Amino acid sequence: MTATQETTATTEPKQRSFPKIEFTDSEAGAKEFPSSKSRTYSYYTPAKRRATMYEDVTVDVQPDPDRHLTQGWIYGFGDGPGGYPQEWTVAKSSNWHQFLDPNEEWDQTIFRNNSAVVHQVELCLSNAKRARAYDGWNTPWLKFIERNVGAWMHAENGLALHVFSSIQRSGPTNMINTAVAVNAAHKMRFAQDLALFNLDLSEADVSFDGSAHMEVWQDAPEWQPTREVVEQLTAVPDWCELLFATNIVFEQLVGSLFRTELVMQIAARNGDYITPTIVGTGEHDYDRDLNYTRTLFQLLTHDPDHGDANRALFGKWMTLWVPRCLAAARALQPIWSQPADKAVTFATSLDAATAKFTVLLESLGLDIPKELSL
């Protein structure tokens, strides 16, 4: 027997130590006493009769000196107050807290919805590989995807990181900031899905240059005005202007023009059932994101104290952003001619996009910019 074996043989087994469970009868209803039935959050009034899960996990998590915060913000910036000052936008609201995200985004919705999209995209791409779907695409269409869908994914990524991520630090309520954070997540996921689609194509046995998108986004004349607007958006310091200019103006006049009125309309005619499935997820995202954006700006344009001033302000913002976005849209016109099957004309697409934009502006109670009728 070795020394080690000897030690092992003579060592007492270590006494296990574990906490004792005790039955405490601490369940709801075990006793009656003051507040024993107070089982709803009492510090805010839900929008409807019963509070939703979304409201319960979102409302007032970001404190506000106008509500319950008595000691004020305890840290400030070197040049101004900390927290979430309402002055970080020139837009005004008599009650920013009135905004509730109609999508009711919180933990479970974020991950369930985006996972569902991920599974849909992955299934679509694996089916495409199995069916060798890309083999049937003609050269102009491959080129179209290589250049234009490739360029567009940069816009989506830039908006994710430098527009929506940025805004969600600045809004005056948790409800606004969380809705925008989810918007950022959508954009990131969509941009990456387009990039990974690009990777699949560059690995397929077809003529596809997976790196062409960088040069197109950086230098191709038709895409430069779009890149210019995206970069200009990232430079806007006012969070509300940034949200308005992006989700109300840019997404309508450039984003939806490209995604809905071009890619979604012509892909099938060019033998491509893959791209619309992926781009469709981005459309679905935008539909949700427009939903919260429309709700927020409707509140602002119909605000009992500041509605008139806000409408004037948004009109002023449009005088800047509508021409920029229309210029970007018009610069894209040549790409309508690139596919072999030109199912729609640029004029038709732009008319459709501006018509939808007009309806959106009407729903907000905003005047239609003169540029749209030119």
Added chain:
Amino acid sequence: MSRQSLTKAHAKISELTWEPTFATPATRFGTDYTFEKAPKKDPLKQIMRSYFPMEEEKDNRVYGAMDGAIRGNMFRQVQQRWLEWQKLFLSIIPFPEISAARAMPMAIDAVPNPEIHNGLAVQMIDEVRHSTIQMNLKKLYMNNYIDPAGFDMTEKAFANNYAGTIGRQFGEGFITGDAITAANIYLTVVAETAFTNTLFVAMPDEAAANGDYLLPTVFHSVQSDESRHISNGYSILLMALADERNRPLLERDLRYAWWNNHCVVDAAIGTFIEYGTKDRRKDRESYAEMWQRWIYDDYYRSYLIPLEKYGLTIPHDLVEEAWNRITNKGYVHEVARFFATGWPVNYWRIDTMTDTDFEWFEHKYPGWYSKYGKWWEEYNRLAYPGINKPIAFEDVGYQYPHRCWTCMVPALIREDMVVEKVDNQWRTYCSETCYWTDAVAFRGEYEGKDTPNMGRLTGFREWETLHHGKDLADIVTNLGYVRDDGQTLVGQPHLDLDPKKMWKLDDVRGNTFQSPNVLLNQMTESERNAHIAAYRAGATVPA
């Protein structure tokens, strides 16, 4: 997704960034740090295609466990002593979590390397998850635990309570001031890398020992995201270290962030673990032992000290002093006694202590009984209404403490209290480091160099100032800490839910609350000097 395809996919998504030529992103949140545009690797290599299903799976486990806890009648076995402290903890923590989400664009703005922006944006989504999943846990407690009072007013109470404000630093500190100080050093390098270990690992462990296995379920799921966040922080820290001009700022921020985290987190979590548990096994780790394992060994020795190889001066003295405060100066015990003193303005109930508790404390912290035992016996004696006032207004050998202007935990280690006139006001500080934080670090100039982006200490920092000269019953009413009969207080100095044994507004009426800082500023110089000397000497009544 295989490792190889993940690497390839990550390389592909890194093609999405570009160098802007028309306009550069607005710098909404400035920094005094400087960064060179050197390519850096994304430490996370996280792509959304794998991220969302991974988190969904984690969520499924969490929500499945929640269903199981309800079906299995978990609340038959939870200790009320424990759950009561969760009313405080879970009112605080969702705000720091959502603040961490809000901090990410500050880091993105400040650090010019797009390679790490992706990881920061993923962290932003993680933090939304954490905040809302924790709010949901709290809602479950409110719905299923015997006493929902305090959970039902959670975010209001957090925003108007003296303890909520202490915790609020842990969120506001992430989102205010110099972007790197806040979003990197304070949030990621110190709070997430060091103190989430005690917050999200050690404390849930104690929850399980008290019959609550949902807190571990939720917080271990949260903690599983933290390792990625730690990588984010480390990556930016190394980038900052690459520029010699950042060194004084890094050393300033490490001192501030370390000390403030210690003051705030050790106060709260130390109290929850030591005074919220019924598990008094002698071989159960004390908070001091947990701290040694998780903070001293895992963080200080394994993370901080290796940074010395980059020439960074580590705040060894402050790590040792934090350890000294916990083990020799009774920091956690002082905080617990302070919380219990203030029970009428709490929105949770604090249990009395038993002989078993006393024995355990004496075993783990020799000398505990002689210093704190008598006071807790008085707490037990004064627990019920009728013939006595709340303990804060009885002579039990305890002087209501001065508040630290910086960390807002009171100056409980009385011999260490610093008193200085700063910004034309007499202020008290718990320590030299907290004084330095206010007077030196959080200023527009540091060591002769302009630091315009550094934050400022603002707000009504002494909670007591807001309530000076008011009757205690009116204060409780104004705070809203009254149960639905309009009379019974939410906070109680015991766990007995017999309505006859619970304190009502009339039981606390007639006691005038006074702010130590207001009184200090009203004193003449000689009065003030005498008062401070007596306070530091441990006087039991104000001089």
